[in-house]
Amino acid sequence: MLIESLTHPAPEALLAFLRAHLHARVTLHLAGEVEVLYAGRATSMAEAGDRLLLVKPDGSLQVHGPRGVKPVNWQPRTDHLSADLDGGCVVLHAERRSPAEVVRVRVIGCAQVTALNLADEALFLLQGSEAQMQQALARAPHLIEDGLTVLDRELLVGVGGIDLYARDSQGRFVVVELKRGKAGHEAVHQLGRYVDAVRTQVAAPVRGILAAPDITVPALKVARATGLEYVKVDALPQVQEEARQPMLF
Amino acid sequence: MLIESLTHPAPEALLAFLRAHLHARVTLHLAGEVEVLYAGRATSMAEAGDRLLLVKPDGSLQVHGPRGVKPVNWQPRTDHLSADLDGGCVVLHAERRSPAEVVRVRVIGCAQVTALNLADEALFLLQGSEAQMQQALARAPHLIEDGLTVLDRELLVGVGGIDLYARDSQGRFVVVELKRGKAGHEAVHQLGRYVDAVRTQVAAPVRGILAAPDITVPALKVARATGLEYVKVDALPQVQEEARQPMLF
DNA sequence: CCCTTGATGTCGAGA
């Protein structure tokens, strides 16, 4: 996994190292004093400072400072990645089009540079996404309301898609908007737009239900004011036994 | 800047290394085979695989795979960070409350671990933020429309704040919503809510203007349908000479 | 602490 590592390399050695590994499906890690310029959707310039540079085999690049999860500068993917000598310093160029952006990293001093092989994409499971919540509630719509019958999922209406489209025990249409976390007023407005869109399509009464484990106070106020309903549901709803059985076969 | 670095340390050596540096205002970098568990707002589990672990002096932690800017797992800040031996493996615990979350990293094998001092927070300048756009347009509102007089910035109405509140040459109130990039329909709806909020407060006519360098086709359609206006403005508007002069004094 | 908004958001899906 560890391919090669240099400590305090001279610029020429660093350049050779980078050129050898940059396009070799390798992950590069560089710690050193660095200056970064970015130009694209915005423009930024970071004066020389101690930073940590990461270049992944997919061409993505990130420059980390001493705080936070977010890099100081980054490039999500690069169409062109190169290293050159400029005024005695190694300079990395990372460009992409669409959007047209460039990140230029000037390495003033390199304390350590390492080439790694992170080839293995290990199995990764995430539980609690909205998609899973949608699947579970589509199977057990009574967790939202008794007598609910799901007609559709991700139904496209105008702009955006209705998470769950259903009919209640009295035959009214129901638009359900799901949120995996605490719902804010934005979710209520989103639901309101979907309900409006459906009302232009069908003559029958249409209800709107926001289903989430929690809701902010202002959001609940907006919901009440606009005739929309809030139903508390767990982020990971327990599928009932009778609903679970069919999954096994 | 480079404090200490180990290659292929045994679990005991790694544990000693981590314990020595974890709470020493130091940035840690570890490359190795790793297994990650996360539980909090959601739950995730990553089977053993080659990963790159980063721990910053503010307690933030991130685990990177071979692709993308986003870490596979992370913890934005930690209230409690510790390293222990468990079944012959070093295990890192990173906890926080509010939201209650925990990330557990089990180090199956460590190829390289490094302690760095990223102390320097170097000067960083970003140009092209919405805040800067707002400042520039507040000084030169004619870039939006001739005869516009800015009354307020970040005016709070109900929920959220109006970027620019102004009056046009005919005395009508104008709500301006700014976007630094291409505006989507969400921005139009946001503007619509602010306009509605103002209309409940004042009797005079109220206009709504979305000012952005670009707009999506659907968003423009929504704007026209709801009587809102779109004005194209540069993300970094040039301040005119006559407007720039007063800045100097 | 709750809530809202901005972000070089990133990322993936769908038309």
Next chain:
DNA sequence: TCTCGACGTCAAGGG
């Protein structure tokens, strides 16, 4: 390519 919406979004700012 364009557009939209989720995200364990993160992170800053105001009440």
